[in-house]
Amino acid sequence: MNEIELISRLKSGDAIAFRELVETRQSLVFNTVIGFLQNTEDAEDVTQDVFVKIFESITQFKGESALSTWVYRVAVTTALEFLRRKKRKKRFGFLSPILGENNELTLELPDFHHPGVTLDNREKSAILFKAIRQLPENQQTAFVLNKVEGLSYQEVAEVMKTSLSAVESLLHRAKTNLKDLLKNFYNLE
Amino acid sequence: MKHNFSSEDIINSLENIQRAEPQPFLFTRVQARLMKEQSRPEIAIFRFVTRPAFAICFALVFLFINGYLVNSKMQEYQTMEDIGQPIAAEYVQHNVNPYEIKETP
Incomplete structure (x- = not known):
């Protein structure tokens, strides 16, 4: 399936095309996201979010850039949004106890x-x-x-x-x- | 903390880095998340409400209602003025000050 065909099939909600997109771009998205988040579990979660966003907003893709460029943009935006949310939570951390929701210490990120x-x-x-x-x-x-x-x-x-x-x-x-x-x-x- | 590396060594430590791969069956997990999201009506409503087209339509309806209300108020005011003017004119004509001293010749 070439890129033009893939995009048009994605826009019509084709599940096979979406599967192909996920399978061919999953490492691109995951590797980008993990570079920002520096946490495997969060990166797995955000990678799924990225593909959900892509599925829902593919109709807004105008084809002005390559599909991969657009996928990178969605991945970067979603990762940065996640980090901002996390920072906001941390900023208001003094309102919650020192132990996180799952009773884990939330103060310092590990290496x-x-x-x-x-x-x-x-x-x-x-x-x-x-x-x-x-x-x-x-x-x-x-x-x-x-x-x-x-x-x-x-x-x-x-x-x-x-x-x-x-x-x-x-x-x-x-x-x-x-x-x-x-x-x-x-x-x- | 003291290390034996130079900052240049550290900055160049990502050379020849391999791509990280997600856990297997990512597509199945993405599909499950999509189905879960589509089955929640509040998310569908939120998504509909936050669409730009909805926001623009809402703003247009709001402006139209505002315009209509302002226009109808202006017309009402105009009508009141139209009725009020002859009454006021008549009132002025018959306005007799009771305290006015009429000098009799």
Whole structure:
């Protein structure tokens, strides 16, 4: 099934086309989402949300970009919305007891080990992911799409609906900020 | 916390990263979630209410009702004015001040 046929069948609510979309794009969505959320269970949940959103809003897809670019956009938006919701909950955390709903400590996120990182980079990437959490949203998006998902600058620009030079600038600032964060928090050179 | 890595090493630690894969049977779980959402009427109502088309229609109806009410009030006011003017004119004509001292020649 080519992309045009897939889109038209998706718009008519075809279950087989939707299955194909999920099966061919599931790792793309999951890997993007996990780069933001840094938690496997949350990423599984949000990945499902992304596909539900895609199913419900495919009629709004005008075909101005590639289907994958649009899928990336939905994945990034949903992941960022989830993080904002989580931050809001944390901000009003003083209203609830220190123990979470399931009686788990909710104060500090544990180290995140991305399943795709090589063994010798495990420790270093855990430090990096912790620092990525501190970046502003647009720098975080550019960095995750480029470094975790492996998109080119041009592809990142298309997903973020911005120019190539803006992406270059975002990635440059992200790296500078990461270096500062690593220096300040981990006393690194 | 002190580490032996340089910040450059850490930033480059995502090189050659492989894609993370979700648990198997994702499609079945997505399908189950879709069915669950479609079976909840409050979600369907919420989704309908939050549609841009609904919001625009609602705003148009609101503006139309407002316009109609303002227009009808203006007409009512105009009618009152039309009836009131001759009465007022008549009242002015027959308005006699009881305290007015009429000088008799």
